[in-house]
Amino acid sequence: xxxxxxxxxxxxxxxxxxxxxxxxxxxxxxxxxxxxxxxxxxxxxxxxxxxxxxxxxxxxxxxxxxxxxxxxxxxxxxxxxxxxxxxxxxxxxxxxxxxxxxxxxxxxxxxxxxxxxxxxxxxxxxxxxxxxxxxxxxxxxxxxxxxxxxxxxxxxxxxxxxxxxxxxxxxxxxxxxxxxxxxxxxxxxxxxxxxxxxxxxxxxxxxxxxxxxxxxxxxxxxxxxxxxxxxxxxxxxxxxxxxxxxxxxxxxxxxxxxxxxxxxxxxxxxxxxxxxxxxxxxxxxxxxxxxxxxxxxxxxxxxxxxxxxxxxxxxxxxxxxx
Amino acid sequence: xxxxxxxxxxxxxxxxxxxxxxxxxxxxxxxxxxxxxxxxxxxxxxxxxxxxxxxxxxxxxxxxxxxxxxxxxxxxxxxxxxxxxxxxxxxxxxxxxxxxxxxxxxxxxxxxxxxxxxxxxxxxxxxxxxxxxxxxxxxxxxxxxxxxxxxxxxxxxxxxxxxxxxxxxxxxxxxxxxxxxxxxxxxxxxxxxxxxxxxxxxxxxxxxxxxxxxxxxxxxxxxxxxxxxxxxxxxxxxxxxxxxxx
Numbered sequence: 001x002x003x004x005x006x007x008x009x010x011x012x013x014x015x016x017x018x019x020x021x022x023x024x025x026x027x028x029x030x031x032x033x034x035x036x037x038x039x040x041x042x043x044x045x046x047x048x049x050x051x052x053x054x055x056x057x058x059x060x061x062x063x064x065x066x067x068x069x070x071x072x073x074x075x076x077x078x079x080x081x082x083x084x085x086x087x088x089x090x091x092x093x094x095x096x097x098x099x100x101x102x103x104x105x106x107x108x109x110x111x112x113x114x115x116x117x118x119x120x121x122x123x124x125x126x127x128x129x130x131x132x133x134x135x136x137x138x139x140x141x142x143x144x145x146x147x148x149x150x151x152x153x154x155x156x157x158x159x160x161x162x163x164x165x166x167x168x169x170x171x172x173x174x175x176x177x178x179x180x181x182x183x184x185x186x187x188x189x190x191x192x193x194x195x196x197x198x199x200x201x202x203x204x205x206x207x208x209x210x211x212x213x214x215x216x217x218x219x220x221x222x223x224x225x226x227x228x229x230x231x232x233x234x235x236x237x238x239x240x241x242x243x244x245x246x247x248x249x250x251x252x253x254x255x256x257x258x259x260x261x262x263x264x265x266x267x268x269x270x271x272x273x274x275x276x277x278x279x280x281x282x283x284x285x286x287x288x289x290x291x292x293x294x295x296x297x298x299x300x301x302x303x304x305x306x307x308x309x310x311x312x313x314x315x316x317x318x319x320x321x322x
Numbered sequence: 323x324x325x326x327x328x329x330x331x332x333x334x335x336x337x338x339x340x341x342x343x344x345x346x347x348x349x350x351x352x353x354x355x356x357x358x359x360x361x362x363x364x365x366x367x368x369x370x371x372x373x374x375x376x377x378x379x380x381x382x383x384x385x386x387x388x389x390x391x392x393x394x395x396x397x398x399x400x401x402x403x404x405x406x407x408x409x410x411x412x413x414x415x416x417x418x419x420x421x422x423x424x425x426x427x428x429x430x431x432x433x434x435x436x437x438x439x440x441x442x443x444x445x446x447x448x449x450x451x452x453x454x455x456x457x458x459x460x461x462x463x464x465x466x467x468x469x470x471x472x473x474x475x476x477x478x479x480x481x482x483x484x485x486x487x488x489x490x491x492x493x494x495x496x497x498x499x500x501x502x503x504x505x506x507x508x509x510x511x512x513x514x515x516x517x518x519x520x521x522x523x524x525x526x527x528x529x530x531x532x533x534x535x536x537x538x539x540x541x542x543x544x545x546x547x548x549x550x551x552x553x554x555x556x557x558x559x560x561x562x563x564x565x566x567x568x
Binding site for chain 1: 377378396397400430432433434435436438439444446448452456467468469470471472473474476477480484485486487488489492495496499506507510511514515517526530535537538539540542543545546547549550551554
């Protein structure tokens with residue numbers, strides 16, 4: 001028993017050291033439609049003294065589309081990001097706040113470890129492109145949730161925040177790509193403080209520390225139809241409406257998000273549901289980093305709240321949060 | 323395991339007898355055709371092999387028909403006709419005609435990966451759905467779906483620049499899929515986006531539209547990627563006996 005506790009302690013300490021300074025992979029969405037997520041992630045990191053080294057000349061991870069044209073190209077694209085993090089940015093941890101990027105880097109890690117063809121194609125293209133071939137296991141990919149939870153530490157966060165989100169009812173929405181398929185996340189479902197793929201809780205943990213009242217939300221890992229948000233909009237509107245209505249039924253005032261595709265999907269189809277199906281929902285859609293930032297006393301502008309499509313500025317002021 | 327016999331109870335396969343008396347017993351009414359002798363002749367014995375040659379369907383042979391995929395499926399919950407378990411069965415049996423009845427909905431898989439997480443045999447049904455939709459387009463059974471049009475536009479941008487600019491993807495997609503850009507909900511969305519947006523963000527967005535985000539030193543990677551995709555697509559066509567179509 002003693003040995004077990006010692007081991008956990010050591011892991012926590014080493015994560016804290018490892019995550020203090022990490023390679024940052026914002027990805028295309030955070031450079032475009034999800035600028036508020038990028039802004040609030042950087043602001044929270046700064047406020048907590050966590051350092052981000054943005055990967056120089058990063059490329060798209062392949063998102064959800066490239067694999068349908070060719071899966072090995074998707075693996076190559078993600079492997080190039082990992083290679084750059086290691087060789088150009090000289091980091092052995094890369095942090096991606098976007099679920100899609102995070103998922104694809106994890107998927108590339110899995111494919112390079114387990115599939116001969118993925119290794120062969122990645123090596124072939126990396127050589128032709130003139131950069132180091134990424135080898136599985138060289139870099140650890142983490143999400144912004146891991147970065148804050150372990151890099152700063154929950155006890156420290158409690159001291160720092162002192163319940164800034166008190167009285168805010170939040171539905172934590174994790175989406176698909178953070179937990180599925182589970183075989184690409186070997187570190188999850190390992191008991192202890194590891195993340196769960198069926199009932200993820202890292203976002204709940206952080207926002208609870210910030211004082212939020214997390215509601216019992218059954219659709220935490222439901223799909224918003226993000227892959228077809230434009231190509232099959234009617235389906236996406238239905239799926240998003242399920243999520244919005246379930247959150248409201250659970251008593252939530254806010255849906256906290258951790259993925260730009262989910263976030264903009266919820267925002268877009270909340271409007272589309274009103275226009276096309278006359279279904280009006282009022283729950284606000286906010287990135288979890290925006291909530292954490294405001295809980296720490298950062299202004300709404302500092303966390304990009306005004307740039308969200310879902311307008312929550314007035315609401316946050318009324319709640320005394322912004 | 324007569325799962326495909328489901329076709330025999332479709333309305334068009336029901337026989338109605340208004341006045342049928344056998345051995346003095348009135349058995350009038352609707353009769354499904356299962357009691358008739360019949361021959362199934364539309365097997366394509368290469369169907370499983372052809373679809374398994376498309377990326378994503380490599381593990382279709384592992385399926386033991388437990389139905390975990392359909393049971394967990396996001397799209398199935400909205401449309402019961404969307405049935406991955408059934409389609410995998412038809413593909414493995416070679417029942418092409420029955421599979422083609424659903425050709426216009428298979429592309430609707432949203433890649434949520436619930437099926438792949440739930441599958442006890444690691445079939446990766448999400449990949450099978452993508453492979454099947456891809457096969458249908460290559461064989462000419464369906465026109466490129468909206469999903470394929472989107473994937474193509476997105477991938478083209480990634481290969482060309484190394485990165486995408488989401489405004490441009492949206493614009494190109496609406497144009498190529500024949501949808502008006504100025505739809506009520508998109509206009510409303512843009513209005514809400516611009517309202518309250520700091521000037522810096524607006525400038526950033528404008529800048530990205532004029533000067534497409536690019537990855538530096540990308541040209542060599544671009545050429546190598548294009549070369550690889552051309553090889554793979556030629557191999558796929560060959561697997562379907564379509565090489566002369568080029």
